[in-house]
Amino acid sequence: MLHTASAIVSGSAPGLAASAPTPLQVLREVFGYQEFRPGQQQVVQQVISGCDGLVIMPTGGGKSLCYQIPALVRPGLAVIVSPLIALMKDQVDSLRANGVAAAALHSALSREEQFDLYSALAKGDLKLLYVSPERLLLPDFLERLADWRLSLVAIDEAHCISQWGHDFRPEYAQLGCLKQRFPQIPLVALTATADDATRQDILARLGLQQPFIHLASFDRPNIRYSLIDKYKPNEQLVSYLDRQPGQCGIVYCTSRSRTEEVARFLRARNIRAACYHAGLPAAERNSVQEAFLRDDIDIVVATVAFGMGIDKPNVRFVVHYDLPKNIESYYQETGRAGRDGLSAEALLLYDPADTERLRRMLDSGEQNNPDQLRIEQFKLNLMAAFAEAQTCRRQVLLNYFGEYQSEPCGNCDICLDPPRTYDGSEDARKALSCVYRVGQRFGIGYVIEVLRGAQNQRVREQGHDKLSTFGIGKDRSHEHWLSVFRQLIHMGLLTQNITRHLTLQLTEAARPVLRGEQALQLAVPRLEVISSRKGRSREREVGGDYDTALFRALRKLRKQIAEEDEVPPYVVFNDASLVEMARHQPCDEDELLEINGVGHRKLERYGEQFLDCIREHCRSGR
Template identity: 50%
Template sequence: MTGIREAREALKLYFGYDNFRPMQEQIISCILQQQDVVVLMPTGGGKSVCYQVPAVVMPGLCVVVSPLIALMKDQVEALLENGIKAAYMNSSLAAEEQYRVENACLAGELKLLYVSPEKLLSAGFLSFLKRLKVSLFAVDEAHCISAWGHDFRPEYTQLRILKQQFPQTPMVALTATADKLTQKDIQEQLALRNPEVFISSFDRPNINLMVKPGRDRFNKITEFLERHHGQPGIIYCLSRKGTEAIAEKLKRNGFRATSYHAGMSASQRAKAQEDFLKDDVQIVCATVAFGMGIDKSNVRWVIHYNLPKNIEGYYQEIGRAGRDGAKSDALLFYSYADVMSMRSMLTEGKEEQVELQLVKLERMQQYAEATICRRRILLQYFGETMHKDCGNCDICRNPPTSFDGTLLAQKALSAIARTQEQVNMGLLIDVLRGSRNAQVLEGGYHQIKTYGAGREISTMDWQRYLHQMLNAGLVELAYDQNYTLKLTEQSRQVLFDGRPVQLVKFDEVKQPAEEIRPKVRPKKEVIQDALFERLRALRKRLADEHGVPPYVIFSDSTLQEMAAEKPANRIAMLSISGVGSVKYERYGYDFVNEIIGFITEEQEKGNKLKGATHLVTYDLYQSGNNPEQIARMRNLNPVTIYSHLATLFEQGYDVDLYRFVSKKEYEAIKKAIFSLGPEAKLKDLYESLGEQYEYHKIRLSIALFKAEQNS
C-alpha cells in the first residue's frame, strides 16, 4: 500500500517543501488508508495539498469537484507548472478540447481532473467515470452544500450520488469556513462513512486586523495604499456602482486599478481577473462575486469599503490576503449607515432565511464594534478558543479602558441558566430589567431569582455587554433553536469558579490610534527588499513569457526567502521552501543568475553581503570563467577568488584545483604543510618555502592536503 514516505517525497519533488504543515500529514495518511475525511482549514492553510499529494502517489485519477471555473483553471495551471499532469472539464471547454481531456483520462495520463458540479451531474458523465480508476473524490468549498452555509449552491446537494455510485472510493470534503451546523450538514449531505474530521486552527496570525470609522474612506484608502506601494490587493464594495466609482477615482489618482462585479460581461470579468492575476493591475474593486475563484497567493491586503453581511463571508474574503504566509493587512470600514443598508437588503430575501441572516449581520456588527482582541472574536465564532490576545489587531495595539464586569456577567449567565437556556437576547434583557411584558409572564420568568437583577442598566448597555460576552465566548447563540442563548464551559467557570470578566463601557472606547509609520530601517533590510523587488520583476517577466500568473512560478514568501538567503547555486536554491525539482529545472537558473548579478553589483558599491559570496564564485567558475576573470567581474582580489575555490573544494563542490597548482608544486608545498601543519598561517608556510610559491598556490595545496588526509 502507498505510504506516507512516498507522500513526503512527492511534497519535496513537486511542491518544493521539506515538511508538511500542521494536520496535512495526518489527513493524507487517512486518505491513503481509504478513509472518508472532512477538512476545515483556513484559506492559505494548505487544503489543496491534502488531496493533491495523495492524488500523485495513489494509482488512478483524483476527481476534484470545484464550484468555480476560474479556480479550476488556476489550480490546473499551478499543478502543470509543478510537473503534475492535470486538466479540467466544465462548460468553458469546446467539444474538441473536452474530447481530448476524456481521452487523456482513459489513457491514464492524468493524476487530477477538476470538474464543476454541473458537469459531474450531467448526462453520461458518471458512466464515463465508471470506465476510469478513480482513486479519490475531493469536494472543494464543501460549505456550498449546506443551506446553513453562507454560500449555498443547490446543485451541491446532489453530490451524495457519488457515494451511491462509488461506495468504495474515499472522499475528502474541504472548506475554509463552516460553523457547527454546516460541518454536520456536510457529512450528512455527502453521505460520508464515519469520516475523520480535521479542524485546523482558523487563526491566520499573519493578517493584521483593523477597523476604522467610515468617515473620509477614500482618503484613508489612498494613505493606506501609499504605505503598501505596488502590493496587490482587493477592495470589496457593497454595490456594483461603488466598485466602478472607486476604481475610476483610484485610476485618476495614479493607481493601477480595475473593477469586477456580476453586472459586467463574462469577457470583461475575465479580463479584470486575468489582469489582476498577472500583476498587470495592482487593485481590484469588487463585489463579493470576486475572489472565491482565484488562487493568487501574493495578495497583500484586503479592504472592506462596506460592512460584510456575515462573519463567514468576511473571514473568507480577508483570507484571500497572505495565502503564502507573509505579512498582510485586512482593513474594514464601519458605519451604522452600512448596517441599515445591509438590513434593508437582507429583508428583501426569502422570509425563512431573513431572521438567520439578520442575526448573522448582528454578529458582524459586534465584531466591528469590538472592545476585545478581534482575532479572539473571529476564532470564537468558529468554535475555537484563543487564550491570549493576538497582538496583531488594532484593539491589541490600543486597548480600550475596561472595568470588572464579573458581577454583571454572573447576573446574565445566572438568568440564562434559570430560564433553562430557552430565551433569546431580547427576552433575557427583559428578564434582567424586570419587565412585565407578556413573554416574561407567560414563561413564568418573573418568578426566577435573577428577575430584575439588572434593572439599573439600560437596555442598550445590556445589549453591548451581552455582545461582549458573546464575542468572548462566555455564551453561544443557537441559530437552529430560535436564537436562544446557551451557556459554555467558560460561562460555567464564571458562575462557579469565580473566573473574572472584564467589560468595556461603550462611551469609554478609545478611537484606535493611527498606524505608526515605520522607523528608518537597517541597511541589511533595505538591501534585502531591493533584491526581493528584483526577483519579483524577474518573476513577472518569466510569467509573461510562459503565459501564467506570477505567483504560479514562485510565491512571495519563496522570493522573500531567496532574498534573505541569496542562494547562488542549485543545491542552495533547492533548499528554499517552495522550490521543487521541476520548478528549478524550469526557472531556477534564471533566479540564481539574478541573485549573483545583484550580489556582484552590491559588492561593487562597497556593500558586503554575508553568506553566499563563495557560491557566487562557484557559479561563475562553472560557467567557464577563470579566477582572474571572476576577480575582474566581481571587483575582488584574485587571491580571494582562489580562497573561494579552495573552500568550495573542501565543502565537496566539483572544483579541479590541479588546474591552478601543478602536482609537482603541490608535492613541494605538501612537505612544508606536513612540517608546520595545515592550520599554519599562510605567511609562515610562504617563508618556510623560501618565498618560491605564491600565496594562492599554498592555500589550494592546503585544501588538497586536507582531502588527502581524510581519504
C-alpha cells in the same frame, strides 16, 4: 527525482506498491516544500489509506495539498469538484508548472480540447481532473466516471453544500449521490469556513462513511485585523493605499455601482485599479481577473462575486469598504490576504448605518424560508458585534468558530492601540439637545451642520441658525460629532427612523443624560489605521530581514518569465520563495532546492535564470 515520483506526476504510475513514493517525497520533489504544515500530514495519510473525511483548514493553510498528494500516491484518477473555472485553471496551471498531469473540464473548452481531454482520460494519462458540480452531475458524465479508475473524489469549497453556510449552492447539495454510486472511493470535503451547524450539514448531505474530521485552527496570525470609523471612505482608502506602494490588494464593496465609483476614484489618483462584479460582461471580468493575477493591476474593487478560487498568494491586504453580511464571509474574504504566510492586513471601514442597510436588504429580500432569514439576521448581528467590539478582534473572530483564546493576539488594532475613552457627558448633552431643538426631523449630517454653526442656505431657511444649539459644537470636527452620534445610537439614546429617511429621534433613555443626571463615557473615534512599523519599509516587514534590492530583481525576473510562459507570476514562484532566495542567496542547484517552493521540475525550468540573477546581484555588491 526519484523514478516513482517521476511516474506519478506523469500519470503513468502502475499503482500503489512497495516502490511508490512517500507523501514526504512527493511534497519535497514535486511541490518543493521541505516539511508539511501543521495538520497536513495526518489528513494526507487518512486519504491515502482510503478514508472519507471533512477538512476545515484556513485559507492559506495548504488544503489543496491534502488531496493533491494523495492523488499522486494513490493509483488512478482523482476528481476534484470545484465551483469556478478560474479556480480550476489556477490549480491546473500550478500543478502543470510542477510537472503534474492535470486538467480541467469546463464550458470554456472547445470541442477539440474536450475530445483530447476525454482521450487522455481514457488512456489513463491524467492524475487529477477538475470539474464543476453541474458538469459532474450530468448523467452521461457520471456514467463515464464509472469507466475510469477513480482514486479519490475531493470537494473543494464544501461550505457551498450546506444551507447554513454563507454561500449555499443547490447543485453542491446534490453531491451526496457520489457516495451512493462509488461507496469504495474515498471522498474528502474541504473548506476554509464552516461553523458547527455547517459542518454537520456537510457530513449529512454527503453521506460520508465513518469519516475522519480535521478541524484546524482558524487563526491566521500573519493577518493584522483593523477597523476605522468610516466618514470619508474614499479619502481614507487612498490614505491607506498610499502606505501600501506597489502591493496587491482587494477592496470589497456591497454594491456593483459602488465598485465602479471607487475604482474610478482610485484610477483618478493614479492607482492601478479595476472593478469586478457579476453584472460586467464575462470577457471584462476575465480580463480584470487575469490582469490582477499577472500583477498588471494592483487593486481589484469588487463585490463578493470576486475571490472564491483566487489563489493569488501575494495579496498583501483586503479592505472592506462596507460591512460584510456575516463573519463567515468576512473571515473568508480577509483570508485572501497573506496566503503565502507573510504579513498581511485586513481593514474594515465601519459605519453602523451599514448594519441597518443590510438588515433592510435581508427583510425585503426574496427569502421564503423564515428559519433561514432568522439565521441570516442573527449572523448579521454577530458581524456588527464584531465591528463594535472593544476586545481583541482575533479573540472575537476565533471564538465565533468555537476556538477560544484566553490571551489577546497582539496583532490587531485593539491590541496595538487600546480603546481610549473620555467623559462625553457634555458632548452627549449638546448632541441630544440639538436633535430635540431641530424637532427630531433631520438626519445626522444636518444636525452636525447646525451643531457646528454651518452658514448654508438650508440651515437659514429652516431658521436653525437662531437656535440655542447653533454653533455650540464648532470646536469639534465633523468626524468627531459623527462618532458621538453613532455611539449615542449604539447606546440606545437615539434611534434612526427608517420610515423617515433615517431622521434622529430621542429615546426615553436620553432623558437622564439630557438633564445631567447621568454621566457618559464615550470612545475616542478611530479615524486612521494604526501602524507599529514607523521607519520600516512595508517590503521589509512582509518577510523579515532580507535583501530587498535582490527581492525586487527576482520579482522583475519572475514577471518576465511569467509573461513569456503566459502564466501568473506566482505560478513561477510565490513571494515567500523569493523572500527566502533574497535572504539565503543560494549559489547552486542543491542550495536552491532547499528553498520552499522549488521542486525538481521548477529547478529544471527556472533554476539557472534565478541563480544567475542572484549571482549577478552578489557580484555587483548591490
